[in-house]
Amino acid sequence: MFKVLCHNIYVVIQEMYKARIWIKDTFHYKEKIMPELVSIESMPIEAKIELLKELEYNSDGIFVLDKNGKKHLDRYTGQPVRIDNMVIFSGSTIVLDNNPLSISSFLEEFGDVI
Secondary structure (H helix, E strand, O other), X not given: OHHHHHHHHHHXXXXXXXXXXXXXXXXXXXXXXXXXXXXXXXXXXXXXXXXXXXXXXXEOOOEEEOOOOOEOEOOOOOOEOEHHHEEEOOOOOOEEEOOHHHHHHHHHHHOOOO
């Protein structure tokens, strides 16, 4: 059941990403679509691991692991990302640590996509 739920969340994220690309590439389209956000904070660890697997990551139950089985480092802080404190923004497959520096840096870099 967790695997199906995580796959469905992944599919929704991908479809939202495709919709934003279409909107960005269509010059006459003027309305903005607010993406639906899904909180993973209270999601069970097993479901988070399945979601990570759909995004080609993994976990040892504590840390997010990359494709090679090494601890995934936050893009902006360089620190290992803990599964209980990870954040994935809608339309993105980038896994970050949920902290103000990482979030603000991500929004500054990718704010036009979100």
